[in-house]
Amino acid sequence: MLRRWQRPPRNPKPEITEAPVVVAEGFELGGKLSLNRPAIVNGRLRGYIQSTSHVTLGPSAVVHADISARSVTVHGMVIGNLTAEESISLETGARVKGDLVAPEITIGAGVCFEGDCRMMSPASWAALHAISESSEAANG
């Protein structure tokens, strides 16, 4: 029992647990968030979110950030590009301005969305982007 209250181990690799990281309503965060567990954001966030797990933006979330995760669910407001390995879901009430890249994207009724929508894996989108850029460079 006491172990829980000890200082975190020196090993910087955090333990993967399913307990979500929560940015509660009323909180404001800035900077880069690197996560390996589910995250729920209900507050305000500015910067960059990188996660190997699921990211949920609650209805009260106001996020100015690019988000890269395994999957993303949005109920709130985002200005930034969303990239997901698996899926992006914009639920009712979501307001999103930015580009979406994921193999599976769903947009519910009553969603305000403006931007590009690319239904492919981020890896193939990056490859495609590289090809188009190199061909542009060759032409120019």
Place this chain on the structure above:
Amino acid sequence: MHTSDAQVKNLLTIRGDHARIEGKFQIADSIEIQCEVGGELDVGGKLVIGDRGVVKADVRTVDAVIMGAYEGNMVATGDVEIASTGRVMGNIKTDSLVINKGGFFNGNVSKIKDTPEITAPAAPPRPVAAEKRESAAPESESKEKDKELAIPKLQRP
């Protein structure tokens, strides 16, 4: 008389699995397409692209439901729905877009109406910041805003 969708009253349907028609079409009311159509479509009601429909056209419409394939630029003043069997490549200008699970869409979505709540960052200040702002001189307001935007900075006395 009662179709599955009660809103679609007069639904002109173009059928034919291998039929291909091309040209400029003006449809006063709604239309359902179950074949291949190219060119330009101006629909006064609802455009339904059936699961066997393939449309490669620039479209102006009110509502659209896409269960088949669509390629081109679309302007819809009403609602656009991409069903689970729908495949869309192109740009859509609409204020209301729904993509169902399994539906495929590659392209850009833009708004017809300006939505200031998205373009301008809706950032009501924190209560604490608001109190500070009230006590501060009005000219420092922009500075205060910069501080808010910036990632935490050290404040010097």
